[in-house]
Amino acid sequence: MASYKQPCIHCGTYIDRDARFCPACQSSSPFGYLCPACLRPIEKGQPICSACGRSLYVPCPACGKQTFVQEKCEQCGGTLMIRCQNPRCDVLQFFENQKCTACGKKIKPIKK
Numbered sequence: 001m002a003s004y005k006q007p008c009i010h011c012g013t014y015i016d017r018d019a020r021f022c023p024a025c026q027s028s029s030p031f032g033y034l035c036p037a038c039l040r041p042i043e044k045g046q047p048i049c050s051a052c053g054r055s056l057y058v059p060c061p062a063c064g065k066q067t068f069v070q071e072k073c074e075q076c077g078g079t080l081m082i083r084c085q086n087p088r089c090d091v092l093q094f095f096e097n098q099k100c101t102a103c104g105k106k107i108k109p110i111k112k
């Protein structure tokens with residue numbers, strides 16, 4: 001079976017089109033952006049999620065500038081993802097999520 005490859009939008013690595021995540025950068029949405037709250041596809045530049053209404057631009061926890069809700073800050077390149085603290089889940093979550101979208105457990109905010 002011919003499997004065809006497409007580049008990950010986050011790191012540019014060519015991966016299988018049906019891959020659920022990118023093995024190079026661990027992204028769970030290698031071919032498009034997803035709303036961090038409801039996981040519906042979103043377009044970069046869209047101000048709010050049309051499905052759940054959350055704002056798709058947030059202040060970066062590292063530099064404080066507005067950035068699109070992608071995995072890394074558009075301004076400083078700092079990560080916007082944290083790992084679910086449930087050891088059996090361990091899925092990357094957007095830093096603002098209060099509950100893990102995979103296991104439903106509460107996520108503690110990052111402290112520095």
Ligand SMILES: [Zn+2]
Pocket residue numbers: 008009010011012013022023024025026027030
């Ligand atoms: Zn990647």
Ligand SMILES: [Zn+2]
Pocket residue numbers: 035036037038039040049050051052053054
């Ligand atoms: Zn949404």
Ligand SMILES: [Zn+2]
Pocket residue numbers: 060061062063064065067073074075076077078
């Ligand atoms: Zn930043």
Ligand SMILES: [Zn+2]
Pocket residue numbers: 084085086089090091100101102103104105
């Ligand atoms: Zn989890």
